[in-house]
Amino acid sequence: MQKSLESVTEIINAHQDEFYDYLRLDSVSTQNLSILPTVAYVKDMIERTGGETRILDDLGGNPVVYAYFKAGPEGNAEKTVLFYNHYDVQPEDPVDEWETPPFEPTVVDGKLYCRGVTDNKANLVIRLYAIEHLLNTEEGLPCNVKFLIEGEEENGSPNLNAYIEKYADLFESDGCIWEFGGKNENEQFVIETGVKGMAYFDLFVESADVDIHSSLGAVVDNAAWRLTHALASLRDKDNKVLVDGFYDDIKPPSSSALKAVHERTVSQKKISDIYGLKHPFITDKLDWTAEEALAFYPTMTICGLLSGYTEEGTKTVLPRKASAKLDCRLVPGQDPKKIEQLIRQHLDRNGFSDVELVLLKGQKAFRSDIDDPFVQTVRKSAEEIYGGPDNVVLSPTNAGTGPMYSFGQHLGIPVASSGCGHAEGKAHAPNESVRLKDFEEGTLHMVKFLQQFKDA
Amino acid sequence: MQKSLESVTEIINAHQDEFYDYLRLDSVSTQNLSILPTVAYVKDMIERTGGETRILDDLGGNPVVYAYFKAGPEGNAEKTVLFYNHYDVQPEDPVDEWETPPFEPTVVDGKLYCRGVTDNKANLVIRLYAIEHLLNTEEGLPCNVKFLIEGEEENGSPNLNAYIEKYADLFESDGCIWEFGGKNENEQFVIETGVKGMAYFDLFVESADVDIHSSLGAVVDNAAWRLTHALASLRDKDNKVLVDGFYDDIKPPSSSALKAVHERTVSQKKISDIYGLKHPFITDKLDWTAEEALAFYPTMTICGLLSGYTEEGTKTVLPRKASAKLDCRLVPGQDPKKIEQLIRQHLDRNGFSDVELVLLKGQKAFRSDIDDPFVQTVRKSAEEIYGGPDNVVLSPTNAGTGPMYSFGQHLGIPVASSGCGHAEGKAHAPNESVRLKDFEEGTLHMVKFLQQFKDA
Numbered sequence: 084m085q086k087s088l089e090s091v092t093e094i095i096n097a098h099q100d101e102f103y104d105y106l107r108l109d110s111v112s113t114q115n116l117s118i119l120p121t122v123a124y125v126k127d128m129i130e131r132t133g134g135e136t137r138i139l140d141d142l143g144g145n146p147v148v149y150a151y152f153k154a155g156p157e158g159n160a161e162k163t164v165l166f167y168n169h170y171d172v173q174p175e176d177p178v179d180e181w182e183t184p185p186f187e188p189t190v191v192d193g194k195l196y197c198r199g200v201t202d203n204k205a206n207l208v209i210r211l212y213a214i215e216h217l218l219n220t221e222e223g224l225p226c227n228v229k230f231l232i233e234g235e236e237e238n239g240s241p242n243l244n245a246y247i248e249k250y251a252d253l254f255e256s257d258g259c260i261w262e263f264g265g266k267n268e269n270e271q272f273v274i275e276t277g278v279k280g281m282a283y284f285d286l287f288v289e290s291a292d293v294d295i296h297s298s299l300g301a302v303v304d305n306a307a308w309r310l311t312h313a314l315a316s317l318r319d320k321d322n323k324v325l326v327d328g329f330y331d332d333i334k335p336p337s338s339s340a341l342k343a344v345h346e347r348t349v350s351q352k353k354i355s356d357i358y359g360l361k362h363p364f365i366t367d368k369l370d371w372t373a374e375e376a377l378a379f380y381p382t383m384t385i386c387g388l389l390s391g392y393t394e395e396g397t398k399t400v401l402p403r404k405a406s407a408k409l410d411c412r413l414v415p416g417q418d419p420k421k422i423e424q425l426i427r428q429h430l431d432r433n434g435f436s437d438v439e440l441v442l443l444k445g446q447k448a449f450r451s452d453i454d455d456p457f458v459q460t461v462r463k464s465a466e467e468i469y470g471g472p473d474n475v476v477l478s479p480t481n482a483g484t485g486p487m488y489s490f491g492q493h494l495g496i497p498v499a500s501s502g503c504g505h506a507e508g509k510a511h512a513p514n515e516s517v518r519l520k521d522f523e524e525g526t527l528h529m530v531k532f533l534q535q536f537k538d539a
Numbered sequence: 540m541q542k543s544l545e546s547v548t549e550i551i552n553a554h555q556d557e558f559y560d561y562l563r564l565d566s567v568s569t570q571n572l573s574i575l576p577t578v579a580y581v582k583d584m585i586e587r588t589g590g591e592t593r594i595l596d597d598l599g600g601n602p603v604v605y606a607y608f609k610a611g612p613e614g615n616a617e618k619t620v621l622f623y624n625h626y627d628v629q630p631e632d633p634v635d636e637w638e639t640p641p642f643e644p645t646v647v648d649g650k651l652y653c654r655g656v657t658d659n660k661a662n663l664v665i666r667l668y669a670i671e672h673l674l675n676t677e678e679g680l681p682c683n684v685k686f687l688i689e690g691e692e693e694n695g696s697p698n699l700n701a702y703i704e705k706y707a708d709l710f711e712s713d714g715c716i717w718e719f720g721g722k723n724e725n726e727q728f729v730i731e732t733g734v735k736g737m738a739y740f741d742l743f744v745e746s747a748d749v750d751i752h753s754s755l756g757a758v759v760d761n762a763a764w765r766l767t768h769a770l771a772s773l774r775d776k777d778n779k780v781l782v783d784g785f786y787d788d789i790k791p792p793s794s795s796a797l798k799a800v801h802e803r804t805v806s807q808k809k810i811s812d813i814y815g816l817k818h819p820f821i822t823d824k825l826d827w828t829a830e831e832a833l834a835f836y837p838t839m840t841i842c843g844l845l846s847g848y849t850e851e852g853t854k855t856v857l858p859r860k861a862s863a864k865l866d867c868r869l870v871p872g873q874d875p876k877k878i879e880q881l882i883r884q885h886l887d888r889n890g891f892s893d894v895e896l897v898l899l900k901g902q903k904a905f906r907s908d909i910d911d912p913f914v915q916t917v918r919k920s921a922e923e924i925y926g927g928p929d930n931v932v933l934s935p936t937n938a939g940t941g942p943m944y945s946f947g948q949h950l951g952i953p954v955a956s957s958g959c960g961h962a963e964g965k966a967h968a969p970n971e972s973v974r975l976k977d978f979e980e981g982t983l984h985m986v987k988f989l990q991q992f993k994d995a
Contacts, residue, residue, distance in 0.1 A: 307842070311767055377754075
């Protein structure tokens, strides 16, 4: 172990400039920024490490990078691991809440800050470092390694399913290491083996052709009120979705998945401290616990609201239009298009047929079988790196979303996460970071996993 | 009449450049723009017309312009009319919905477009033109005329009450012609003798110190949901305010005020056509008619909403803060500070003590006695200019707001409106305008009124 750590630390230090330049690329997919330069940069990093690459772009969208590293002569050529990563990042706004420049990697108190560092550029880099370390050993790479690195994950991966379906033979493998992963607020290493799905909507209301002097509010309705009442009708203030049929198609979790979740404890206090929460958890009045809600139950979230006058001071106006962004995290069994239909029907039935509903992106949820040998090898290798079973948690479903369903459906493989994230990593928020210590440990875990998977 | 018209037309034409330069001054009080240059410009216009001026600025806020024109030798020096005007205007946003430059006066199809033209720069100018016309006649000015021209009306006139109270002797008069006025959607000339009051609020909610990845929405509430539910609890979708006690202090209108309102008909179809309304009037499910609602009942309006991500595309975030602007139009008996208390109590009682409520401006409503001779002289002179009783409407209360309460309280005088506005004038909205024809008729009405008031 000590020898591996020294070698890994040397590799990390040797490639710091390369990594920082990767972070400086502002590859925001929703704004279509720096996509092709980032693809070229990823290709170079892989080839420098010793892999073959192929750029897939024949199905539209941002290019998908395929990479391949062949097992060494002493390795097991029958075994193949697929790493899934993405080179795109979230927008950096609100910019004025960043304490360092969003796209300039900056180390403060052992943490490296940059947009996209934890989600998910560091995770690509540590996997390449693990491969480089193994290629430098006498034994060489213990198994074949493939990568699928896409550029639209932060935009809902609209084209990934088509690429995986068409190139299913190219990506054939025995299991997939997911793009994210890392430690929870209790400093336990969490292995996620499922994700929630997503139905993300724009809502629009229009009440007039022009903004109107608010004195006419005595008789004229306005878009802001219409939207407010429509939204309030969708979910109550205790987090229960009021849309008829919303919960109907949920597929119950397996008994081992339930057991795994019931062994976990989500610390309300720690999460409140990390984010500075002003309210208690909204699971208090529901039939499920916080742990169950995060793993097994869908959400409905207002991500944005806009109407009328929003500057300082007063303007007395009936706003002619109002809009909201609504994000539903779905669970296995729920279909984004059906959820769209149910919300549409709810709005119509409740007198809100004037509220336009547009599905911007939809993704189905996925859960791996946590008893699969691939998943268990990820767990066992993590226990060796992170200090035993008490420090490793096997999670049947992450509360977040990703295109895992396509991997399960077209490749038929289990999925498990491993990454260098930490509980205060602030993915999607200002001051995103990874801890340098986690960066080293994450690399070591990938080394250990590849060594053990050879014989799993 | 014909001779007066010719003379008035000449005066209007002669001073067009002066008027247009007045319109070009972007005197937006909520943004503190061009205030002192506009005061100097107004002073010059009055002195050029032959009046004395005095700038009052010892009580803070934007300066108040006092003006005085003495009755001629054949006039009645015992009679004094006070004109109330304001030189400030509303902000011009949303700028991209203007079809002409907001601060460049532009005539299209007999209408003069400019921010502030109908609210209320044209009304000051036509009053000065009427005085100039009368000063040019052999009889001279029939009575004394005073002006009170303030610069904070669009910001809720926060200092006007103090100026009127301190300078009550200076502004002593027999009645006040209000700043606005003009024709309704039926082309009737409307004389307003009261205004609604105002309580304008900012609402703020904060749910965390940072924006959070929306996957945590399974357990963490967010500011946008809190605000949405708080707002929805304040007023139902049928326009009934749900705040306990909100309607309790309303002073019932007098029988002559009620009678006057019941003689009017507000055309839903015409108002819908003018503004391109997408919904029917929201008085359908209330106990009062549209006419009564506009005159006698208070409103609660969302003027603005802002939270989280509001750009194109998707961002999956729990917004850490949300804000709304809420505007209540009040009626006689209602006190803005008491309304603030009632809303605060409502929020607390309904579990929204986390919602911050800030009263940005408050004004009480006012109604004149419509049987007062001053009001009746405005009506009779209007009937001569505008074509008889069928074309003139005496309105006990305008649906809008103004600082009329201070005039009634400190000067003890009745108030009535006369102006050159029209139903499609779009005060406070893009493409604000006056019609050139109304501009001439409005000047003639002021001439006729001053002549008749001499002996009223």
